[in-house]
Every structure is written in C-alpha cells, then in structure tokens.
Amino acid sequence: MHRLYRRISSLIGLFLILSFVACSPKEVKEETPPVQLLLLQAQSLARLELATTQLRIVLKIDPHRDGFLGFKKLFGSKETRVELLSQASAYCDLSLLTEKSIVQQADSTVDLYLPPIELKRELDNVHHNVLQEPTGLRRRLSTNELDEIIRSRQAMIDELINKALERERPTLLRTASATISDKLQPIFRDLRLTVRIHLAEADA
Numbered sequence: 001m002h003r004l005y006r007r008i009s010s011l012i013g014l015f016l017i018l019s020f021v022a023c024s025p026k027e028v029k030e031e032t033p034p035v036q037l038l039l040l041q042a043q044s045l046a047r048l049e050l051a052t053t054q055l056r057i058v059l060k061i062d063p064h065r066d067g068f069l070g071f072k073k074l075f076g077s078k079e080t081r082v083e084l085l086s087q088a089s090a091y092c093d094l095s096l097l098t099e100k101s102i103v104q105q106a107d108s109t110v111d112l113y114l115p116p117i118e119l120k121r122e123l124d125n126v127h128h129n130v131l132q133e134p135t136g137l138r139r140r141l142s143t144n145e146l147d148e149i150i151r152s153r154q155a156m157i158d159e160l161i162n163k164a165l166e167r168e169r170p171t172l173l174r175t176a177s178a179t180i181s182d183k184l185q186p187i188f189r190d191l192r193l194t195v196r197i198h199l200a201e202a203d204a
C-alpha cells in the first residue's frame with residue numbers, strides 16, 4: 001500500500017510538471033503586452049527605403065564669352081544647355097524606436113512617434129542630357145570638354161541639386177508617411193491595435 005501511494009504521488013508530480021511545461025509558453029505569450037510586441041516587430045523592420053524622386057537641374061554653359069563687338073548675333077550662340085539628373089531617396093530607421101516612441105491612450109488607441117526621416121541624394125546616380133547645342137557657325141563642345149566643364153563646376157552643381165532636393169522635400173515626406181503606414185498596417189491588424197502614426201517634429 002505504501003509503495004502504491006508513492007507511485008501515485010510520483011505520477012501526480014510528473015503530471016503537474018508536464019502541465020506546467022505545456023502551459024508556460026502560452027502564459028508567457030499572453031503576458032507580453034501588445035504594445036511591447038508592436039515595438040519589437042516594428043524595430044525588426046530596421047531601415048526602410050520609403051520614397052524616391054528624380055532631381056533635375058539645367059546648367060547653361062558658355063565657355064568663351066563674346067567680346068563687346070557682338071559677334072554672337074552674327075555667328076550664332078555658343079551657349080550649351082545641359083540637363084543634369086540625380087536621384088534622392090527617403091529612409092526611416094525603425095530600429096531607433098524606443099519605449100518612449102509608443103504611447104497608449106486611455107481609449108486603447110496607440111500613438112507611434114517615428115524617428116526622423118532621412119533624405120539622401122544618391123551621389124553615384126548622376127548623368128546628363130544635352131538640351132541645346134551651339135547654333136550657327138559655333139563649334140560644339142566635345143564630350144570630354146563638356147565633362148571637364150561639369151567637373152569644374154561641381155560645387156555649384158551640388159548647391160543647385162541640394163536646392164532641388166529641398167523643393168522635393170514635402171512630396172518625399174508625404175510619400176514616405178503613406179508608405180510606412182502601409183508597411184506597418186499588417187502588424188497593427190495582427191495585434192488588433194488602433195495606431196496613429198506621427199512624423200518627427202522636424203518632418204511634420
């Protein structure tokens with residue numbers, strides 16, 4: 001009888017251990033707040049490219065200006081017009097999100113505050129199209145001459161492209177905001193959260 005009692009006690013103990021092991025993962029999962037899961041899943045997306053745009057500027061080149069006698073009217077124009085094309089992209093690094101980036105309101109709505117959106121010009125993606133060449137008896141610039149003139153004016157070109165990027169900034173930010181909302185929606189649905197997305201103060 002004593003031996004039977006010990007056997008029953010061992011079986012009960014084993015049953016309790018197996019029940020605890022089987023239930024533990026479920027309990028841990030249920031104890032993880034949805035807001036914490038939102039943070040972890042959003043951070044896992046890391047740095048996202050959200051929008052791209054093409055930047056265009058026009059450069060007027062007149063390498064040898066005419067003198068005061070006005071030969072330009074007689075022999076044509078030396079001016080060459082070149083369109084320079086570059087690309088810019090908008091990125092947001094969600095790995096920079098912290099617990100302070102997510103605020104849960106009393107009505108169960110969650111406010112998600114994004115890190116700053118980075119606008120970056122792709123410096124390796126610049127090429128040019130000749131829009132206008134010299135007219136009349138004026139000699140056209142060779143490809144090598146044109147490339148050399150463009151290189152010599154790189155500082156001015158960079159300034160013009162940066163101004164073009166600043167003009168495109170509102171459009172890039174609007175597109176980036178819509179794109180990041182689309183990318184995060186599946187996470188919101190899975191966690192059954194109503195989330196309002198806020199851009200960083202500098203981007204809003």
